[in-house]
Amino acid sequence: MQMINRGTASVALAALILAVLGAACNGSTSSGTTNTSPIVMAELFPISGREAFVGQWFQHGAAAAVHDINNNGGVMGRPLNETLADTGGDPVDAVTAFHKLLLQNPTFMVGPSSLEIQGVVKLIDSAQLVDFMEGGTSQMDHMQYKYVFRTSASDTTLTAAMAYYAIQKGYKKAVMFFETTSDAADERDHVTKFYTANGGQILDTENLALHQSSYQTEVAKAFAFNPDVVFVKTDPQTGSTLFANMRAQGHLNVPLVSDDTGSTVDYAKAVGLDAASKYLVGVSGSPPSGPAWGHYLADYNAVWNTDKPLPLSENTYDAVVIAALAMTEAKTTDGKVWVDHILKVSNPPGTKCYIYADCVKLLNAGTKINFEGASGPDDFDQYHNTFGDWDITQFNADASSSTVVLHVPADAIAKYMAG
Known part of the structure; x- marks a missing residue:
């Protein structure tokens, strides 16, 4: 048997590993054939x-x-x-x-x-x-x-949409029920800022510890102010108790404005489907109606057997x-x-494309592209964030569908955020 020097073998092995890794990064194997291994x-x-x-x-x-x-x-x-x-x-x-x-x-x-x-x-x-x-x-x-x-999009823009809706509806006196999480506290502060800067008044704010057995005291305190509207941010479990307490005290008859949680079936069920269909609105990203959205619906339907995507x-x-x-x-x-x-394919300038296969053809032809997706333009700013419109939505009585009750364009949101 031929003996192999260990030092030589180690160098050879290291070289082989580097060659394989390099080939994997560039989509081909060391033999020059196409790499078809999965991308995780x-x-x-x-x-x-x-x-x-x-x-x-x-x-x-x-x-x-x-x-x-x-x-x-x-x-x-x-x-x-x-x-x-x-x-x-x-x-x-x-x-x-x-x-x-x-x-x-x-x-x-x-x-x-x-x-x-x-x-x-x-x-x-x-x-x-x-x-x-x-x-x-x-x-x-x-x-x-x-x-x-x-x-x-950032919750900062979402909270501006919440405030915008309330002001547009003429609701000028509000109370707030927000859970005690850092995310909810951040939303609460932004809703307060945008709502009060545009003519609204916050009469009372109740910060709710999660998953308590009762919020009767908080409900009684808030509704003593006779609000026009309630801004609310909780998870469904906390909300279920909160809304049951509101119902028991005769207050589940005031408009409820929530964030994107309010556009979910689980939250509508927490309110009660009949009451939700009358009083609860949530915020949803406003889907475009162009080719990217249509193609997305087809893909979604192919995987999930429905053309009604989740929020x-x-x-x-x-x-x-x-x-x-x-x-x-x-x-x-x-x-x-x-x-x-990433910014080279998602941001302008470039030829707009909306569907993956079409965008790949353009790239393979050496064309600079500007991908416009199902959620909107997908143009990243210097902080790697994107922006878009919002819809205020409300479920029907059995939560089988929802209706857009107000469209909030990005320019209106920008004005609210500017004060």
């Missing part, structure tokens, strides 16, 4: 816990995007594979879930939500993992992270498509490289 897409979502419905929103959009991409050649001939870790909606548990995902060697990640992002955002940037977080927390309005992007699912759909286009434009799956190509 990590998903860091709250699948359990008090806001598990948020994880469902994001899962649905991501799966629809994977369906579209994989049915149109993948990313440079490579399919996307999803791998999921549950945060439980907790920033501490999100750290463990994130490290679990890293063991799968993901190329990029979608999530987490506003509930957990502060627990992991520095870890994400340190890992140099391209990430598209989902959720509107204003704590990310001026983020300075190279690898973190957001395709959902905000279009944001994760767009995030996955943008990632795939950036890799294609950069001709590599190396995140340290294609992170700098």
Whole structure:
């Protein structure tokens, strides 16, 4: 048997590993053949816990995007594979879930939500993992992270829409019920700022500890002021008790203005479907009606057998498509490289394109593109944030459908935010 020098073998092995890694980053193998191995897409979502419905929103959009991409050649001939870790909606548990995902060697990640992002955002940037977080927390309005992007609009704009609706309806005297989470406190402060700056008056604010057996005292105190409108932000469990107490005291007959939670069936059920159909409104991202939206509905229907997408699912759909286009434009799956190509495919100038397959054709022809997604323009600012219109929506009596009761354009939101 021929003996091999260990030093020589170590050098050869190291060279081989580097060659394979380099080839993997550039989409081809060391023999020059096309690399068709899957690209791992990590998903860091709250699948359990008090806001598990948020994880469902994001899962649905991501799966629809994977369906579209994989049915149109993948990313440079490579399919996307999803791998999921549950945060439980907790920033501490999100750290463990994130490290679990890293063991799968993901190329990029979608999530987490506003509930957990502060627990992991520095870890994400340190890992140099391209990430598209989902959720509107204003704590990310001026983020300075190279690898973190957001395709959902900030809650700062959402709260401006809440205030805008109340003022437009002539509701000038408000009380507030907000849960005692940092995200809710941030929303509360912004609603107060925008509402009072535009002629409204906050008569009372009740901060609700989560999941208490009764809020009778808080309800009695707030409604002693005879408000025109109630601004409310709670999870469905807390809301169920709150609204039961309001009903018992004869106050479940005043307009209720909530955030995007108010546009969910779970929250309508917490209010009571009949009362929700009369008094509850929520805020939803205003979907465009162009080719991107139509194509998204077809993809969504193909995966979920319905053309009625869950709220905000279009944001994760767009995030996955943008990632795939950036890799294609950069001709590599190396995140340290294609992170700098995200704005090149999503922002102007460039030829507008709306569907993944069409955008890929343009890129392969050497054309600069400006992807316009299902959620809107997807133009990132210097803080990696995007903006858009909002709709104020209300469910019908059995929550089988919802109606847009007011459209709030981005320019109106900008004026409210400017005071």
